[in-house]
Amino acid sequence: MVSMNDVAKKAGVSIATVSRVLNNNGNVNEATRVKILKAIKDLKYQPSRVAKRLRSKSVSSNLFGVLIPDIENPFYVDVLRGIEELAYNNNSAIIMCNFGQDEKKEKLYLDILQSEAIDGLIAAPAREDDPQLKRMLKGGLPVVCVDRGLRDVDVDVVLVDNRTGAFNAVDYLIKSGYKRIAYIAGLPEIPSSRLRELGYKDALAENGIPFSKELVKFGNSKHESGIKLCSELLDLPNPPDAIFTGNNLITLGALETIHNRKLKIPEDIAIVGFDDMYWSSSLNPPLTAVRQPAYEIGKRAVELLIQRIQDPERSCIQMTLNTELMKRSSA
Amino acid sequence: MVSMNDVAKKAGVSIATVSRVLNNNGNVNEATRVKILKAIKDLKYQPSRVAKRLRSKSVSSNLFGVLIPDIENPFYVDVLRGIEELAYNNNSAIIMCNFGQDEKKEKLYLDILQSEAIDGLIAAPAREDDPQLKRMLKGGLPVVCVDRGLRDVDVDVVLVDNRTGAFNAVDYLIKSGYKRIAYIAGLPEIPSSRLRELGYKDALAENGIPFSKELVKFGNSKHESGIKLCSELLDLPNPPDAIFTGNNLITLGALETIHNRKLKIPEDIAIVGFDDMYWSSSLNPPLTAVRQPAYEIGKRAVELLIQRIQDPERSCIQMTLNTELMKRSSA
DNA sequence: AATTAAAATGAAAACGTTTACATTGCGCTT
DNA sequence: AAGCGCAATGTAAACGTTTTCATTTTAATT
Numbered sequence: 001m002v003s004m005n006d007v008a009k010k011a012g013v014s015i016a017t018v019s020r021v022l023n024n025n026g027n028v029n030e031a032t033r034v035k036i037l038k039a040i041k042d043l044k045y046q047p048s049r050v051a052k053r054l055r056s057k058s059v060s061s062n063l064f065g066v067l068i069p070d071i072e073n074p075f076y077v078d079v080l081r082g083i084e085e086l087a088y089n090n091n092s093a094i095i096m097c098n099f100g101q102d103e104k105k106e107k108l109y110l111d112i113l114q115s116e117a118i119d120g121l122i123a124a125p126a127r128e129d130d131p132q133l134k135r136m137l138k139g140g141l142p143v144v145c146v147d148r149g150l151r152d153v154d155v156d157v158v159l160v161d162n163r164t165g166a167f168n169a170v171d172y173l174i175k176s177g178y179k180r181i182a183y184i185a186g187l188p189e190i191p192s193s194r195l196r197e198l199g200y201k202d203a204l205a206e207n208g209i210p211f212s213k214e215l216v217k218f219g220n221s222k223h224e225s226g227i228k229l230c231s232e233l234l235d236l237p238n239p240p241d242a243i244f245t246g247n248n249l250i251t252l253g254a255l256e257t258i259h260n261r262k263l264k265i266p267e268d269i270a271i272v273g274f275d276d277m278y279w280s281s282s283l284n285p286p287l288t289a290v291r292q293p294a295y296e297i298g299k300r301a302v303e304l305l306i307q308r309i310q311d312p313e314r315s316c317i318q319m320t321l322n323t324e325l326m327k328r329s330s331a
Numbered sequence: 332m333v334s335m336n337d338v339a340k341k342a343g344v345s346i347a348t349v350s351r352v353l354n355n356n357g358n359v360n361e362a363t364r365v366k367i368l369k370a371i372k373d374l375k376y377q378p379s380r381v382a383k384r385l386r387s388k389s390v391s392s393n394l395f396g397v398l399i400p401d402i403e404n405p406f407y408v409d410v411l412r413g414i415e416e417l418a419y420n421n422n423s424a425i426i427m428c429n430f431g432q433d434e435k436k437e438k439l440y441l442d443i444l445q446s447e448a449i450d451g452l453i454a455a456p457a458r459e460d461d462p463q464l465k466r467m468l469k470g471g472l473p474v475v476c477v478d479r480g481l482r483d484v485d486v487d488v489v490l491v492d493n494r495t496g497a498f499n500a501v502d503y504l505i506k507s508g509y510k511r512i513a514y515i516a517g518l519p520e521i522p523s524s525r526l527r528e529l530g531y532k533d534a535l536a537e538n539g540i541p542f543s544k545e546l547v548k549f550g551n552s553k554h555e556s557g558i559k560l561c562s563e564l565l566d567l568p569n570p571p572d573a574i575f576t577g578n579n580l581i582t583l584g585a586l587e588t589i590h591n592r593k594l595k596i597p598e599d600i601a602i603v604g605f606d607d608m609y610w611s612s613s614l615n616p617p618l619t620a621v622r623q624p625a626y627e628i629g630k631r632a633v634e635l636l637i638q639r640i641q642d643p644e645r646s647c648i649q650m651t652l653n654t655e656l657m658k659r660s661s662a
Numbered sequence: 663a664a665t666t667a668a669a670a671t672g673a674a675a676a677c678g679t680t681t682a683c684a685t686t687g688c689g690c691t692t
Numbered sequence: 693a694a695g696c697g698c699a700a701t702g703t704a705a706a707c708g709t710t711t712t713c714a715t716t717t718t719a720a721t722t
Contacts, residue, residue, distance in 0.1 A: 003678055014702045019680060026681095027699055049446045050385045051678035054707050059680075063447075071412055072609070074405075081402055084429050088436070093443050096427040098415050105419065112424050115380045116394075223609060252610035259615050278403070278554060279583040284590050284615035334708055345672045350710060357711095358669055382708035385677050390710070 002043045011039040022047060023059075053117050060309060062092040064302070065113040067106065067123040070221070071098040075248050075275050075294050076124070079146055082298020083122055090306060092119070099126065101187070101221070107132055114141070120305045122298075124148050128191060142308040144301045148191050154316045156304045158297050162192045165290045165323030166199025169272045170244055172288075173331055174207045178242035178270055181209075184229045184254060185246040186221030193218070196246055196274060215240055219250065226253020234261065234269070242270035242331060248277065251287070270331035286328035293321050333374045342370040353378060354390075384448050391640060393423040395633070396444040398437065398454040401552070402429040406579050406606050406625050407455070410477055413629020414453055421637060423450070430457065432518070432552070438463055445472070451636045453629075455479050459522060473639040475632045479522050485647045487635045489628050493523045496621045496654035497530025500603045501575055503619075504662055505538045509573035509601055512540075515560045515585060516577040517552030524549070527577055527605060546571055550581065557584020565592065565600070573601035573662060579608065582618070601662035617659035624652050 008015045013032060020026045021036050028036075039045070053061035064087055068076045080096065087094050095116060097109035103126050110132050113121060120142035125133050128151040137143045137155060149157040173181050183200045186193040197216065204211050217232060219225030226249060233240055234257065245251040251273030263269050265285055273280075276291035300319055307314060335353075339346045344363060351357045352367045359367075370376070384392035395418050399407045411427065418425050426447060428440035434457050441463050444452060451473035456464050459482040468474045468486060480488040504512050514531045517524045528547065535542050548563060550556030557580060564571055565588065576582040582604030594600050596616055604611075607622035631650055638645060 001678090005678075015679080016681080016703080017701060020701090023680085027701090029700060032700080046442060046446045048385070048448065048678050049443070050381055050448045051707090052680075054379070054381045054385050054677090054709085055679045056681080056707075071408060071415070077402060077408055080427075081429070084402070084427065088440075091443075093426045093428070093440075093447065095424045096411075096415065097424070098412065109419075109424075111377060112380070112422075115377045116424065117379065117381045252613040255613040255615070256610070259613065259617065265615075279587070282583040282586040282590065282614075284586070284596075286590065332708090336708075346709080347672060347674095347711080348670080351671090354710085358671095360670060363670080379708050382677090383710075385679085385707090386709045387677075387711080 001048070002045050004045070004047070006043055007036065007039045007045050010043060011036045057117075060119050061117070062090070063116065063118050064092055064094045064305065065097060065116070065118040065121040065123075066094050067097045067099065067109060067113070067121065067125070069099060069101050069124055069126060071096075072223075073221075073248055074277050075292060076147075078294030079124075079298040079301075082295040082300075083302055084298075086299045086302035090302070101126060103127070106130070110136065120144070120309050122146060122301045122305060125150065127189065140312065142305055142312065144305045144308065146297055146301045149318070156301075156308060156317050156319075158300045158304065158319045158321070159192075160292045160297070160321050160323050162195035162323075163199040163202070165292070165325075166196035166244070166274065167203045168199075168323070168325050169274070169290050170200050170203035171207065172325060172327070173242045173244065173270065173272055174203060174209060176270070176331060178331070179209065180212075180215065180238070180240040181242045181244060182215040182217070182233045182240035183244045183246065184226060184233070184250050185216065185218045186225075186250065188218045190221065193221075193246060200244060221247055221249060223249045223253045226250035227257050228253075230254035230257040234258075234263075240269070242266075242272070245271065245273045248273070248275035251275065251289070255283070255287075265330050272325075272331045276326050280326065281328060283330070285330050287326075288328045288331045289326050291324045291326050293324075296321060332379070333376050335376070335378070337374055338367065338370045338376050341374060342367045388448075391450050392448070393421070394447065394449050395423055395425045395636065396428060396447070396449040396452040396454075397425050398428045398430065398440060398444070398452065398456070400430060400432050400455055400457060402427075403554075404552075404579055405608050406623060407478075409625030410455075410629040410632075413626040413631075414633055415629075417630045417633035421633070432457060434458070437461075441467065451475070451640050453477060453632045453636060456481065458520065471643065473636055473643065475636045475639065477628055477632045480649070487632075487639060487648050487650075489632045489635065489650045489652070490523075491623045491628070491652050491654050493526035493654075494530040494533070496623070496656075497527035497575070497605065498534045499530075499654070499656050500605070500621050501531050501534035502538065503656060503658070504573045504575065504601065504603055505534060505540060507601070507662060509662070510540065511543075511546065511569070511571040512573045512575060513546040513548070513564045513571035514575045514577065515557060515564070515581050516547065516549045517556075517581065519549045521552070524552075524577060531575060552578055552580060554580045554584045554587075557581035557586075558588050559584075561585035561588040565589075565594075571600070573597075573603070576602065576604045579604070579606035582606065582620070586614070586618075597660070597662050603656075603662045607657050611657065612659060614661075616661050618657075619659045619662045620657050622655045622657050624654075627652060 004015045099106040124147040144156040217229040273289040276289040280287040335346045430437035455478040475487040548560040604620040607620040611618040
């Protein structure tokens, strides 16, 4: 590997001067600057990010960590895409950590990220009171949370108004004439699950529809749980006429069950899902869904992270983006 | 940050000894070992991967690069998941580089990866003769290619038998009675596109069905191109009775077009897609598709990469995994 | 008890940067 | 012509490891 030393030798200067032209830092004579630039080009020199990172905390080394719960979920893929794109525009690479809702794995990934000396972290933590993440935050690591926040601690957060998103979906179902509306929720310990439940209940209440406990099922936010819980609902003595599904994967699971039973959507059973996908209109019938601006969530998170890195004292922001109900034909 | 120096001081030894116990390297007295381990625990010491990486090329620093063309494509997400999982089991982090079929971005990401001093790289390069990737490979960087190889150069590759996969799909369509079978391909410069075309043609030939140029459309491997090209096919004076779609995203685009036109699958038009998805059976009708073991591709690639890192002289392997035709109801 | 081998440890260099500090040289002012 | 200020450059320490080499301690052999 060709190092600054090689460049310095070739250009007949000291490494300090090379460093100066590389970072546009301090004064350097125009003649020597071009000499050095030529040497850099000739040798195809590339600075080592590793050495830079080791040497100075004060200068950004362009490496972010991304900690997400489940890369199988298209929502997080879109968030990740937004993060990646903006990070790249900022000349930064990302270490992707997918912890699959496994807290132990999450913890180990946090260890790794710390020891990689990342500039900052974008995380959707498993728990709102994740002690390790809190510790790292207090230790000065720039952190932005997405989709979920951290309790009792100041941190930048980018998320969506989950309650209102759910409210609008369920309200729409009611206004469309559905009476028995079920909710298939994700993991109960995830804040968004509870907020979406709240929106569901509020919509029922506001429209004078009694809440019925048997119509709400909590699962694990995954595909199979959508399959299973949808089955349970349809097997009810008095089954629902519409289902509101708590996320992407649950929706797909529920659809599988519905199709298997040869039920017609929306005649036999209507469905509105939380989370839209770019191929929702490829479904048959095209899916009515609550769209989260996932890509934008990722982008905004990186923006906030960069700001935070530049100004660690800046007061924290909670950025709440709007959802949009994409009305198609499944309800 | 607490360093080896702090540990050494606390334990009353030199950093060399601390390093020795950390790496189980060289002899160290049992008593001092426990003393040091205690100090590590007390101080919550975590070794800096950055320093380790800077210091020694000879010891693995547990960082891999992953270079993929399109994270919106669920196939690559699954590959990525396989890579991530196995890398994690190997205590390694991954830098995820999504170049979105943009060669300039790919090049810059390769620069970054080099300057991050990764241990190895898993890549699905944009071009089979990518000069920079070849150069890095020759420079000694351990590389494993997935989905696509590199021409004229020895490198480990993990992929699928694209020709046979396509052949089986089209053969199945023919055996099911379809006569006019179209193929919507991805980017023509991607090897898999051409190999799938070959399988398509071979199946036609073997079954004595004449090849008709108007039934093959090349696009850009993305969703919109599936929408558009499917439209063009259906607008043909003599439209096809079945479509074989060249990847995931194209399939979804084609489905969107078909649903929009209120055509019935498979009565009006049958469809078989290359690439299965875990939610293919949630589609209506459930999609018949050629399944690539994407997750396994990722896993195998990491295995090969680790072997290559341990033994740079090992001769190269091309690992070809089998596809499976998932017969559902769309054809 | 003397010699030797092996085990245990430490000192210091090296990895490739940044950066504080020191030094040089040059053009001004007086 | 001495002094000053500033631009231009260099020297060397530091970041946190690994690793070579040297040194000390311990144990084993005679």
